[in-house]
Amino acid sequence: MSEQLDIFQQPDLCGMVHRRGLSTERQSAAAIVPHRNAIQAAVLERFKRFGPMTAEQCERLSDFIDYAPSTVRKRISELQIAGDLVADGTTKNSRGRPMTVWRAN
DSSP, rough: OOHHHHHHHHHGBBBBTTTTTTHHHHHHHHGGGGHHHHHHHHHHHHHHHOOEEEEHHHHTSGGOOOOOOOHHHHHHHHHHHHSSOOOEEEEOOOOEEEEEEEEEE
């Protein structure tokens, strides 16, 4: 129960970790919070510069090699919620899984 309360006491982490997330997940998320807006801006700028792409393609850009894939994907989700990125169709990745193609709005 106390782990659940920790997330609600840290509103910046809501949406970044699951309610029952491990303490290491919360620590990782907390480390990103101060940089989140800068990362969002960098992700959005790459979509504006390179055009539509999947999250997988975006996270492979050299600018994001020091970030975990989930960091880039979560920023894409946040930008989609904010209306800055919109779905622009789907494609299949190298494993044949469908992937959403995103574009700057």
